[in-house]
Amino acid sequence: MKILITGGAGFIGSAVVRLAIARGHEVVNVDALTYAACLDNVASVSDSPLYAFEQVDIRNRAGLDTVFATHKPDVVMHLAAESHVDRSIDGPGDFIETNISGTFNMLEAARKYWVEAGKPEGFRFHHISTDEVFGSLPNDRSVMFTEETPYDPRSPYSASKASSDHLVRAWHETYGLPVVLTNCSNNYGPFHFPEKLVPVIILNALAGKDLPIYGDGSNIRDWLYVEDHADALLLVVEKGALGRSYNIGGENERSNLELVKSLCAILDEKRPKSSGSYADQITFVTDRPGHDARYAIDPSRIRTELGWRPSVTIDEGLALTVAWYLSNEHWWRALQNRHGVGERLGVTA
Numbered sequence: 001m002k003i004l005i006t007g008g009a010g011f012i013g014s015a016v017v018r019l020a021i022a023r024g025h026e027v028v029n030v031d032a033l034t035y036a037a038c039l040d041n042v043a044s045v046s047d048s049p050l051y052a053f054e055q056v057d058i059r060n061r062a063g064l065d066t067v068f069a070t071h072k073p074d075v076v077m078h079l080a081a082e083s084h085v086d087r088s089i090d091g092p093g094d095f096i097e098t099n100i101s102g103t104f105n106m107l108e109a110a111r112k113y114w115v116e117a118g119k120p121e122g123f124r125f126h127h128i129s130t131d132e133v134f135g136s137l138p139n140d141r142s143v144m145f146t147e148e149t150p151y152d153p154r155s156p157y158s159a160s161k162a163s164s165d166h167l168v169r170a171w172h173e174t175y176g177l178p179v180v181l182t183n184c185s186n187n188y189g190p191f192h193f194p195e196k197l198v199p200v201i202i203l204n205a206l207a208g209k210d211l212p213i214y215g216d217g218s219n220i221r222d223w224l225y226v227e228d229h230a231d232a233l234l235l236v237v238e239k240g241a242l243g244r245s246y247n248i249g250g251e252n253e254r255s256n257l258e259l260v261k262s263l264c265a266i267l268d269e270k271r272p273k274s275s276g277s278y279a280d281q282i283t284f285v286t287d288r289p290g291h292d293a294r295y296a297i298d299p300s301r302i303r304t305e306l307g308w309r310p311s312v313t314i315d316e317g318l319a320l321t322v323a324w325y326l327s328n329e330h331w332w333r334a335l336q337n338r339h340g341v342g343e344r345l346g347v348t349a
């Protein structure tokens with residue numbers, strides 16, 4: 001199968017690129033190479049005859065038409081997006097342009113290609129989205145997001161992703177474009193850009209800096225190992241029912257404070273400090289405006305209909321992640337001077 005993957009130089013997209021090639025698929029990686037991209041993420045497969053790269057911005061419709069005409073993909077997996085909530089608070093414009101207008105361009109370019117190719121039956125447009133479109137849950141473990149949960153996005157990032165989800169469904173209903181959608185919980189794992197919580201904590205800990213926790217650290221997320229997510233995405237693009245959406249979660253709820261303490265405990269074991277624990281560096285900082293209290297995914301649909309399950313528990317996944325950062329300093333050092341990395345963003349005036 002030839003897969004056009006957008007955002008394949010990012011965190012999740014690169015995990016999908018690596019796994020797809022390992023499974024013998026051809027991949028065309030379409031990425032604008034924004035501040036969040038790193039081609040080293042796909043260095044392990046970039047010499048493969050199965051891999052092609054196109055530096056194209058999804059805001060450039062003509063560029064997308066050329067990519068479709070040149071590579072003639074069997075399916076599309078659309079992951080390119082502005083992805084950092086804090087940056088969406090400071091500069092929502094990029095999120096509107098890439099996540100909404102860019103997805104519109106992708107849908108139109110895909111529709112043109114699909115129609116001109118005679119509407120091949122196996123074609124799929126897989127839109128990768130987030131559980132943040134569903135809003136915020138109370139701290140009651142019996143309530144979780146299902147695919148029927150009404151949309152209630154509350155940050156510029158989640159609102160832009162919700163808008164793109166609606167566009168994708170509309171292109172299916174109106175034009176018959178064969179789409180599938182997924183909404184997943186917070187990912188973590190190797191190649192995570194050093195502005196997100198897990199790498200920030202690991203790298204600040206190693207540097208002897210404060211470990212910043214927003215608010216009181218009680219916000220709960222459902223953590224998913226990125227390689228398990230990539231596996232679920234390839235399953236959905238191959239086996240998902242037309243027009244259907246699937247929630248993907250790790251069934252691993254942790255408060256931010258619990259998560260940070262787990263990371264500190266793993267670091268204490270793998271790279272002990274001369275005295276004390278990394279947890280001594282925990283510092284509580286001003287909360288994110290509109291910080292959603294809890295996200296939790298009910299993954300029953302993908303589990304029962306497609307038979308997917310995560311392969312690691314959160315403790316296993318965090319240990320793998322810490323080990324990866326300890327052995328890949330050259331990768332993260334190179335990204336630490338990118339614009340905004342290491343700064344507190346998204347606090348508004």
Ligand SMILES: NC(=O)c1ccc[n+]([C@@H]2O[C@H](COP(=O)([O-])OP(=O)(O)OC[C@H]3O[C@@H](n4cnc5c(N)ncnc54)[C@H](O)[C@@H]3O)[C@@H](O)[C@H]2O)c1
Pocket residue numbers: 006007008009010011012013030031032033034035036037038056057058059078079080081082083084098102128129130131161183184185186187188193
């Ligand atoms: N990280 C998570 O925990 C998470 C959770 C749920 C859903 N998602 C979704 O998964 C997708 C991937 O997330 P990620 O964490 O890997 O993001 P990321 O920020 O690590 O990577 C995004 C990639 O998209 C590219 N990109 C951005 N704007 C572009 C544009 N205009 N044209 C072409 N390429 C562009 C970037 O260069 C980068 O390589 C996103 O759609 C995101 O909304 C992420």
